[in-house]
Amino acid sequence: VQLGPTARRLFGLMAGYRGLLTLSIVTGTGAAILSLSPYVATAFALIAMLQETVSWAHVLWIGLLGMLGVAGEKTLFGLSTYLSHKVAFATQKDLRFELDGKLERVPLGFTDTFSKGEIRNTMVDEIEVLEDGMAHLVPEVSAAVIAPTLSLAVMAIIDWRLAILMVLPMMLGMALMGRLMKQGEGPTRDYMSIQARMATVSAEMADGIATVR
Secondary structure (H helix, E strand, C coil): CCCCHHHHHHHHHHHHHHHHHHHHHHHHHHHHHHCCHHHHHHHHHHHHHCCCCCCHHHHHHHHHHHHHHHHHHHHHHHHHHHHHHHHHHHHHHHHHHHHHHHHCCCCCCHHHHCCHHHHHHHHHHHHHHHHHHHHHHHHHHHHHHHHHHHHHHHHHHHCHHHHHHHHHHHHHHHHHHHHHHHHCHHHHHHHHHHHHHHHHHHHHHHHHHHHHC
8 A cells, every 4th residue: 555645754753652553553453352252252151051951150151251351352442542642642742843843944934924823723733633543543443343354254154144244234334434535525625724714813813912902
């Protein structure tokens, strides 16, 4: 996959926190795997209860293991989210410091080309948007991709028709999501433009308060 210059730059900033990012991916993957524990425990419990001689102690242990799996999944997901947020906030800090250093080197005429509101919007609001992608991408994508993939593999082993029944809704959902995201590109650009204009007007109003008073 060919990454654009913005994506390469962003991954380059995050590369400084490769250890935390890797640990977040590992814990997110573990959480995605453990998210299947209730379904696996239910299946084994049903198999045990359908035997001629039911061992309720065995069924109880299966239920306890399922509950431990759920607790482990929540713990690992929380840890993955915590680590990914640390990476996101640290990356935002580095990016803001880098932009601040660049502003110190630009000619004074730069402020005539861009208003203070636009500069503030770039350094604060637009960088703040990056947090959603960086902090939530790792744990949530892990859960959204790994768990269905494992479920699909198990279903394919049990019965290939079950696998097909699972794949069809997923393909339909992905197609609809892609279409929705494509339709949202224009409104998203308009929103960012309006937000920049609002920041500019707000800064101008703040500057004029002293004069009006």
